Amino acid sequence: MSTENDIAPEPVRFDTKIAVLLRDDLETWQRLNVTAFLVSGLGSQVPEVVGEPYEDADGTPYLPMFRQPVLVFEGDKQTLTTAHARALSRALPRSVFTADLFASGNDRDNRAAVRAVPRDGLDLVGLAVYGPRNGVDKVLKGARMHP
Numbered sequence: 707m708s709t710e711n712d713i714a715p716e717p718v719r720f721d722t723k724i725a726v727l728l729r730d731d732l733e734t735w736q737r738l739n740v741t742a743f744l745v746s747g748l749g750s751q752v753p754e755v756v757g758e759p760y761e762d763a764d765g766t767p768y769l770p771m772f773r774q775p776v777l778v779f780e781g782d783k784q785t786l787t788t789a790h791a792r793a794l795s796r797a798l799p800r801s802v803f804t805a806d807l808f809a810s811g812n813d814r815d816n817r818a819a820v821r822a823v824p825r826d827g828l829d830l831v832g833l834a835v836y837g838p839r840n841g842v843d844k845v846l847k848g849a850r851m852h853p
Contacts, residue, residue: 720774723842724748724755727789727849729831730780736831737852740803744834745776747801752836779849786830792845793835794825803832 726741749756749772757773781789793800806819806829820828835845 721839722755722774722837723839724772724774724776724836725779725834725842725846726776727779727781727786727833727835727846728852729786730782732831736808740832741776741778743807744801744803744832745772748772748799748834748836752799755836778852779846780852781849783830785848786833789835789845789849790828790830790833792847793833796837796841796845798835798837798841798845800836801834802828802830805829805831 724745726744728737728740732740755772755774756770759770760768762768790800790802802820804820804823806823807816808831810816810819823829835842837845
């Protein structure tokens with residue numbers, strides 16, 4: 707039972723943002739797969755995005771997850787190309803997923819597929835970016851929230 711003296715805790719606000727931008731012509735399974743792959747790199751390169759491990763009431767341990775939400779956006783091919791250039795110009799931590807990676811089945815071949823194409827020729831289907839809220843917002847200008 708609450709009283710007038712109860713004070714609600716302040717909501718947690720983050721000055722950073724984790725965002726994924728997906729090309730709007732992907733199949734549902736591709737969107738899920740690309741999102742999972744894209745965000746997997748952030749925790750290893752930007753460890754402050756990972757929170758503490760979880761534990762249930764019985765003491766069963768679980769892996770830590772991101773400490774903040776991951777926002778998912780979509781846009782057309784040009785929106786992805788523009789966002790990629792903006793992320794590079796701001797030197798924000800980022801990961802990419804290209805259409806070529808759908809034909810590969812392992813990390814080695816994935817890296818080789820990206821390495822084989824010049825930056826401006828990448829057939830981007832996904833981009834993840836992390837950084838200050840306003841910087842990420844500027845990178846994603848023109849994209850829309852994923853439905």
